[in-house]
Amino acid sequence: NAILLYVLLSRILERAAPSAEPWERLLAAGAASLLWSIHPTKAAAVAWATKVSDLMAAFFFLCACLSYLGGGQSQGRAWRPGIRASSWLFLASGLSHWTGIAFPLVLILLDFYPLKRLGADPVGWFKGPSAKVWIEKWPFLAIALCLAVINGHGKAQIAGIDLLYGLTHPMEA
Numbered sequence: 001n002a003i004l005l006y007v008l009l010s011r012i013l014e015r016a017a018p019s020a021e022p023w024e025r026l027l028a029a030g031a032a033s034l035l036w037s038i039h040p041t042k043a044a045a046v047a048w049a050t051k052v053s054d055l056m057a058a059f060f061f062l063c064a065c066l067s068y069l070g071g072g073q074s075q076g077r078a079w080r081p082g083i084r085a086s087s088w089l090f091l092a093s094g095l096s097h098w099t100g101i102a103f104p105l106v107l108i109l110l111d112f113y114p115l116k117r118l119g120a121d122p123v124g125w126f127k128g129p130s131a132k133v134w135i136e137k138w139p140f141l142a143i144a145l146c147l148a149v150i151n152g153h154g155k156a157q158i159a160g161i162d163l164l165y166g167l168t169h170p171m172e173a
Helices: 004-015 020-039 040-047 051-071 081-095 098-114 124-125 132-134 139-156
Strands: none
Touching: 004 020, 004 051, 020 051, 020 081, 020 124, 081 098, 081 139, 098 139
């Protein structure tokens, strides 16, 4: 995951700071991914088998971001192959762990900067070519909504709450 983050950050920095020296971008991406990988909050994900879902979700999330960045390069059809792959990877991330549910917001941030598919003026975001950016987000929003419902239902079942009939006795569940 640290290597994936390094690749993702180097691609983002390549678009965000094209005038910077390549070694500066690679050094910045390397430092950020190194700090991310040795941060103490990542220790539990590596040390405990029960946290493998966090690692899987991060893997699919980072792959989805990379796929989206690759799909954002071609300005052709509204539903490009990179976007399709990104949606499947987002689904895999969400099914691994609920933490990746904010992926559509990350895509909007990427579209704003560094992809610059949304203009600087928010008034024009829903007109002209920027409207296609929002149209391609609908599948991601639908996946996020389904994942939120599945996650909420699963947590309710664990807590012994039947969403249709109210509270149940823990021994009955």
